[in-house]
Amino acid sequence: MASTLNGTVLRLDDRRIHGQILYGWGVGWPADEIWLVDRTVANDTRERTIYEELIAESGSVGGVLDPADAGTRISALQRELPRAQRLVVFSDPADLKDLTGDELQIAEIDLAHRTEKQGRREIVARVYLGEDEVELLNGLRAKGVPILRRDLPGDEPVPVDRLTIEGGKGEQ
Amino acid sequence: MIPGALVVTHGDLGEVMVREACRLIGQEQRIVAMSTEGLSASEISDRVKEQIGTEPWIVFTDAPGTSPTVRACAAISSGQAVVTGINLGMLISFLIHRKRLAIPELAAKMVEDGKRSLELIWPRP
Numbered sequence: 001m002a003s004t005l006n007g008t009v010l011r012l013d014d015r016r017i018h019g020q021i022l023y024g025w026g027v028g029w030p031a032d033e034i035w036l037v038d039r040t041v042a043n044d045t046r047e048r049t050i051y052e053e054l055i056a057e058s059g060s061v062g063g064v065l066d067p068a069d070a071g072t073r074i075s076a077l078q079r080e081l082p083r084a085q086r087l088v089v090f091s092d093p094a095d096l097k098d099l100t101g102d103e104l105q106i107a108e109i110d111l112a113h114r115t116e117k118q119g120r121r122e123i124v125a126r127v128y129l130g131e132d133e134v135e136l137l138n139g140l141r142a143k144g145v146p147i148l149r150r151d152l153p154g155d156e157p158v159p160v161d162r163l164t165i166e167g168g169k170g171e172q
Numbered sequence: 173m174i175p176g177a178l179v180v181t182h183g184d185l186g187e188v189m190v191r192e193a194c195r196l197i198g199q200e201q202r203i204v205a206m207s208t209e210g211l212s213a214s215e216i217s218d219r220v221k222e223q224i225g226t227e228p229w230i231v232f233t234d235a236p237g238t239s240p241t242v243r244a245c246a247a248i249s250s251g252q253a254v255v256t257g258i259n260l261g262m263l264i265s266f267l268i269h270r271k272r273l274a275i276p277e278l279a280a281k282m283v284e285d286g287k288r289s290l291e292l293i294w295p296r297p
Contacts, residue, residue: 014212019238
């Protein structure tokens, strides 16, 4: 089934760029652009080369961005190519602070995958967040940004109505 | 030291392949499966590094562009290799030839033998 999703989709995924991104989103949506926003990758020559080549070989435009530059860069791209289907993958929710300025138009934030660690709770299936990260996402939700549990563009999105760290899994 | 094989795949695919290849050839030394299920990108490369160190290993993965392949490329060091598109024919060939070939030649042979095991059998072309 063809997806009706359009615009710039932000995806929380600490597996970074992988098969689901390249095939499910790159081919299946299809994404015109795929961006990886990740400070570690952006500042490591080998890691950066691996992901840049991967995105280029997939046939999508895109690359690796440092979180500090990502919001400005993607906002500029939105002005230049407003109709592009753009997937922005980020692995650290804290990077949303830099990424989501007033200018950036976000179709939705998809919570896809973040591994379990001390200080994190499972908010939705396979997504573990800390208290500050939950607050950050709740702030964006309050501003009207849809926050969803979605793996693939053709999936029925599950809205995450309220994120709660105390109760573990959020209301869906 | 004989080259090792680390088979990194989605789910249990690698575990089954390693088990069946060893059952057919009868060698179980330095051949290990690893699933990427539930792991972050960093955790995958950390576990690959932990397993192979800097010794001669080939990391076999299931499909290009996927987490196992991408993170194996980030994890290996000099004298190691990543070969993607693993199949049972390739893994059997590895067990047969690993004692006589060095890593670069062995990796090239894996690709060659892996491709050789892709064949239209019937109806005959």
